[in-house]
Amino acid sequence: MTKDGHDHKHCLELFEKLSEYLDNELDEITCQEIEQHIKDCVPCFVCMQTLKRTVDLCKQAANKPVPAEVSQKLREIIENMPKTTSP
Amino acid sequence: MTKSNPPNHKKVKDKDFELVQAINSGRADKFQDLVERYEQKLYNFSLRTCRDTRDAEDLVQETFLNVFRYLKDFRYETKFKNWLYRIAASTCIKKRRKSKFAPERELSLEEFIDKEEADHSNQVPEWAKLPLDQLLGEELANTINQAILSLPDKYRLVIVLRDLEGFSTAETAQILNLSPPNVKVRLHRARLFLRDKLKGYFKNDEGWP
Numbered sequence: 001m002t003k004d005g006h007d008h009k010h011c012l013e014l015f016e017k018l019s020e021y022l023d024n025e026l027d028e029i030t031c032q033e034i035e036q037h038i039k040d041c042v043p044c045f046v047c048m049q050t051l052k053r054t055v056d057l058c059k060q061a062a063n064k065p066v067p068a069e070v071s072q073k074l075r076e077i078i079e080n081m082p083k084t085t086s087p
Numbered sequence: 088m089t090k091s092n093p094p095n096h097k098k099v100k101d102k103d104f105e106l107v108q109a110i111n112s113g114r115a116d117k118f119q120d121l122v123e124r125y126e127q128k129l130y131n132f133s134l135r136t137c138r139d140t141r142d143a144e145d146l147v148q149e150t151f152l153n154v155f156r157y158l159k160d161f162r163y164e165t166k167f168k169n170w171l172y173r174i175a176a177s178t179c180i181k182k183r184r185k186s187k188f189a190p191e192r193e194l195s196l197e198e199f200i201d202k203e204e205a206d207h208s209n210q211v212p213e214w215a216k217l218p219l220d221q222l223l224g225e226e227l228a229n230t231i232n233q234a235i236l237s238l239p240d241k242y243r244l245v246i247v248l249r250d251l252e253g254f255s256t257a258e259t260a261q262i263l264n265l266s267p268p269n270v271k272v273r274l275h276r277a278r279l280f281l282r283d284k285l286k287g288y289f290k291n292d293e294g295w296p
Contacts, residue, residue, distance in 0.1 A: 012200060015196070015199075015200060015203070016196060016275070018275070019271065019274055019275035019278055020271060020275075023256070025256065025271070042209050042210075043203070043208055043209065045211070046208040046209065046210065046211050046212075046215075047203060047208070049211045049215045049216075050208075050211070050212065050215045050282055050285075050286065051278060051279070051282055052215070053214065053215040053285075054278055054281050054282040054285055055250055055278060056219055057219070057222065057223070057227070057231060057285065058231060058235075058246070058250040058251055058278075058281065059250055059251070059253070060219055060223055061228050061231050061232070061251060062223075062228050063127055063128070063131040064130070064131060064134065065127065066126055066127050066130045070130070070144050070147070071126065073144075073148075074122065074126065074147065074148055074151065075119065075122070077148060077151075077152070078118060078119060078122060078151065078155070081152070081155060
C-alpha cells in the first residue's frame with residue numbers, strides 16, 4: 001500500500017485488522033501499533049478514513065416506511081391466526 | 088426455540104419482557120403490539136437481505152408467523168429482539184436455499200488489497216471528510232442499499248446485522264450460528280466491498296474528487 005520506505009508486509013497485516021480496530025475489538029498493543037503506523041503511512045491512513053466513513057454511512061442509512069398495503073395484509077394474517085400460541 | 092432452561096438460568100429482562108410474558112400468559116391479542124414494535128425494522132432488514140420486494144414482504148410475514156408459533160418456547164435466554172432476528176435470518180436462509188443452487192462467490196482480501204495498491208491514494212477524499220449530514224440523502228441511501236444487495240449472500244447478512252441493525256459481533260454470531268472470528272472476517276470483506284462501491288459512486292458523481 002505504501003511507496004515511501006514502509007514495510008509493505010506490515011501494511012498488509014494491518015489492512016486485515018482495520019475493521020476490528022474501528023469496532024474497538026483489538027487489544028491495546030495492536031491498537032497502538034495501528035495508530036503509530038497510520039501516523040506515518042498516508043495510504044493506510046486514507047484507507048482507514050474511507051473505511052470508517054463507509055461504516056458510518058451504513059449506520060446512518062435511513063429505514064423506509066412499511067407500505068400501508070403490506071402492513072394491512074400482515075395485520076389481517078395475524079387477525080386470522082388462531083388466538084393461542086404454540087401448545 | 089430451546090425447550091428447557093439450564094439450571095439457575097437467569098432470564099434476560101429487556102424492553103420486550105413484559106409484553107412477551109403477557110402474550111404467553113394468554114393475551115394473544117397483544118401480539119399486534121409486538122408486530123407494531125418490530126414491523127418496520129424487520130421490513131427494512133428483509134428489503135436489505137432479499138433481492139426481491141415480494142420476497143421481502145413474504146419474509147416479514149413468515150417471520151411473524153414463526154414468532155407467533157414458537158413464542159411459547161422462548162426462554163428469555165437472550166433479548167427477544169435477538170431471538171426474533173434469529174428466526175428472520177434462518178427463514179431468509181431457508182428461502183434462499185429453495186430458490187438458488189449456484190455456489191456463492193467468495194470475496195478475497197487480496198482483491199481489495201490489489202485495488203488499494205492500484206489506487207495509491209495519498210489524500211483523504213472529500214466524501215470521507217465532510218460532515219455526515221452533508222452526504223446523507225435519498226440517492227446515497229439507495230446507493231448503499233443497492234451495494235448491499237449486490238454483496239454475496241453470506242456477507243450481506245453479516246453486514247446488515249452488524250452495521251445496519253447494530254448487533255454486536257457476539258450477537259451476530261449467535262443469530263447466524265457462526266463463530267465470532269468468522270463474523271469478523273465476513274464483515275471486513277463486506278465493508279471493503281461497500282467502500283469500493285462508494286468510491287465509485289463519489290468518483291462518478293460530478294463535484295466529488
